[in-house]
Every structure is written in structure tokens, then in C-alpha cells.
Amino acid sequence: MTIQLYTFWRSNAAFRVRVALALKKLPFEEIEIDILSGRQFDPDYSEVNAEHVVPTFVHDGHRIFQSLAIMEYLDDIQAEPRLLPEDAKEKAYARSLALVSIADSHPLIVPRVRKHLGQAFDADAAAIEAWCSHWTEEGLATYERLLTRRPPAPFALGATPTIADICIAGQIVMANLYKLDLSAFPAVAELGKRCFELESFAKAHPFQQPSYHTRKQDH
Ligand SMILES: N[C@@H](CCC(=O)N[C@@H](CS)C(=O)NCC(=O)O)C(=O)O
Structure with a gap:
């Protein structure tokens, strides 16, 4: 399994995903998008994320955006430790x-x-x-x-x-x-x-x- 994360140091949404990946002990490659310098609007990244935001999570080439969707997806691909309760x-x-x-x-x-x-x-x-x-x-x-x-x-x-x-x-x-x-x-x-x-x-x-x-x- 390969995981890449388009991220930025200051991004709160990216922070959420970094924590979730660490709790799951899933290794990932980080690709920095400087959202304070406008790099989220570069054509290459626009292709990756139509909303022009970070994070974007890429799992074996499949892209997911929105931190909540990403965290829930992590529970789906690796159940333990659970990030959402079952009840x-x-x-x-x-x-x-x-x-x-x-x-x-x-x-x-x-x-x-x-x-x-x-x-x-x-x-x-x-x-x-x-x-x-x-x-x-x-x-x-x-x-x-x-x-x-x-x-x-x-x-x-x-x-x-x-x-x-x-x-x-x-x-x-x-x-x-x-x-x-x-x-x-x-x-x-x-x-x-x-x-x-x-x-x-x-x-x-x-x-x-x-x-x-x-x-x-x-x-
Ligand atoms: N609801 C989204 C928020 C995404 C978002 O707004 N990300 C910010 C950084 S935390 C961003 O990339 N902003 C770029 C901008 O506002 O131009 C999520 O949870 O993933």
C-alpha cells in the first residue's frame, strides 16, 4: 500500500489527517503545497484537488479530499485502532x-x-x-x-x-x-x-x- 498526503505545516485539516495516520501507524509520503503562497491554485495541484485546498490523501493512486472523509476512509481500510466508535x-x-x-x-x-x-x-x-x-x-x-x-x-x-x-x-x-x-x-x-x-x-x-x-x- 502506498500513501501520499498533500499537506502544509500550518493546515489544521492536514493536522487532523497526520494524527489519524500516526494513530493507525500508516507510513506516508508528504507533498507540501504552500497555501500561503497560493500554490493550491497551481494547475498541477488544481488537477489533484478541485477545491484548491489541502489535504488531499492518495491511497494506491486513489485520491480523497476533506479530512473527515479521509479519517473515515482510514477506519474502512484499517479498522484498528478505531477512529470512530462502532456504536x-x-x-x-x-x-x-x-x-x-x-x-x-x-x-x-x-x-x-x-x-x-x-x-x-x-x-x-x-x-x-x-x-x-x-x-x-x-x-x-x-x-x-x-x-x-x-x-x-x-x-x-x-x-x-x-x-x-x-x-x-x-x-x-x-x-x-x-x-x-x-x-x-x-x-x-x-x-x-x-x-x-x-x-x-x-x-x-x-x-x-x-x-x-x-x-x-x-x-
Ligand atoms: N473542510 C476541509 C478544509 C480544507 C481547507 O480549507 N484547507 C485549508 C487549510 S487547513 C486550505 O487548504 N485552504 C486554502 C485556502 O483557503 O486558500 C477539510 O477538512 O479537509
């Missing part, structure tokens, strides 16, 4: 938790949104940063309420990490990028600590990617 209600809850970040928080702060805020509404760098911080904190606050109602034991769905933990950890990654204080979100911070103690999470963090250290200053 229908638990699986739906895991997906619900995952989508708080994937569908409702993260899409508001991606590069194309930040760019449009500047181009269409004259938002300056400080205003765009404030926008991103706001929507990141909204996601963290939702997770805090959810984790308070159903405390992690020790992970969000139980004994082992699932897509829910991956996405909550991703929300923390966003907070790290915007230098946000997590003290108002103690349950989220505690779960994040537990996740990032695992090598699969820690090594997938944007700040651990080689190109983070060689990035241009404005990236």
Missing part, C-alpha cells in the same frame, strides 16, 4: 464533536476567508487576527460546554482517541497559532494535554513540521 449513537456523537471544528469553526479562518476579508472589506492584519481569534474562541467555548456535560474518560468518547479528540486538539492548535490563552477552557486544555502527550498528536503539531522552521517571516 451508532457514539459514532454520531464523535462526528458531532468533530464537526464543531471541521464545519463550524475552522472554515471561518482559512486563508481564502482571511484574504477575502482584506480584499473585499479592507480589513487590516489586526482586524483579521481579531476575527480569527474570535471564531477560534467560539469553537473552544462550544467544546468546553460539551466536555463539561460529558467529561472525557479519559478521551472524549472513552478509553482511546477518536476523531473527536483529533478535532478538539486541532482547535487547540488554532489557539496556539493565534497565541490564545486556554485558561478559560480548562476541560479542553486538560483533554489537549492528554492528547499531546501522545507522540501521534505531538509530532503532527504545525510547530513540529520541518517547513515551520524554514518558513518566510510573514507565514
Whole structure:
């Protein structure tokens, strides 16, 4: 089996897939697409990903996009360790938790949104940063309420990490990028600590990617 991942150090969606692949212990080749320099619009990559986003996952030549679809596919091709619970209600809850970040928080702060805020509404760098911080904190606050109602034991769905933990950890990654204080979100911070103690999470963090250290200053 060969796996390639079109990825970028800062991409939250790519972070999710890097963690999922590491939890499954599946080796993969990374192909970097610098989405801050517009490489997602290059004709070659446009052919790979019609949405002009990362990640794109390639399994034996078959391409899949959207991090949730990729993580679910990984469970289909290699069942253990499971990233989604088998029980229908638990699986739906895991997906619900995952989508708080994937569908409702993260899409508001991606590069194309930040760019449009500047181009269409004259938002300056400080205003765009404030926008991103706001929507990141909204996601963290939702997770805090959810984790308070159903405390992690020790992970969000139980004994082992699932897509829910991956996405909550991703929300923390966003907070790290915007230098946000997590003290108002103690349950989220505690779960994040537990996740990032695992090598699969820690090594997938944007700040651990080689190109983070060689990035241009404005990236
Ligand atoms: N919902 C998608 C999000 C994909 C996405 O927006 N990726 C970002 C990086 S995290 C991207 O490539 N953005 C390029 C842009 O906004 O121009 C997923 O979960 O895979």
C-alpha cells in the first residue's frame, strides 16, 4: 500500500489527517503545497484537488479530499485502532464533536476567508487576527460546554482517541497559532494535554513540521 498526503505545516485539516495516520501507524509520503503562497491554485495541484485546498490523501493512486472523509476512509481500510466508535449513537456523537471544528469553526479562518476579508472589506492584519481569534474562541467555548456535560474518560468518547479528540486538539492548535490563552477552557486544555502527550498528536503539531522552521517571516 502506498500513501501520499498533500499537506502544509500550518493546515489544521492536514493536522487532523497526520494524527489519524500516526494513530493507525500508516507510513506516508508528504507533498507540501504552500497555501500561503497560493500554490493550491497551481494547475498541477488544481488537477489533484478541485477545491484548491489541502489535504488531499492518495491511497494506491486513489485520491480523497476533506479530512473527515479521509479519517473515515482510514477506519474502512484499517479498522484498528478505531477512529470512530462502532456504536451508532457514539459514532454520531464523535462526528458531532468533530464537526464543531471541521464545519463550524475552522472554515471561518482559512486563508481564502482571511484574504477575502482584506480584499473585499479592507480589513487590516489586526482586524483579521481579531476575527480569527474570535471564531477560534467560539469553537473552544462550544467544546468546553460539551466536555463539561460529558467529561472525557479519559478521551472524549472513552478509553482511546477518536476523531473527536483529533478535532478538539486541532482547535487547540488554532489557539496556539493565534497565541490564545486556554485558561478559560480548562476541560479542553486538560483533554489537549492528554492528547499531546501522545507522540501521534505531538509530532503532527504545525510547530513540529520541518517547513515551520524554514518558513518566510510573514507565514
Ligand atoms: N473542510 C476541509 C478544509 C480544507 C481547507 O480549507 N484547507 C485549508 C487549510 S487547513 C486550505 O487548504 N485552504 C486554502 C485556502 O483557503 O486558500 C477539510 O477538512 O479537509
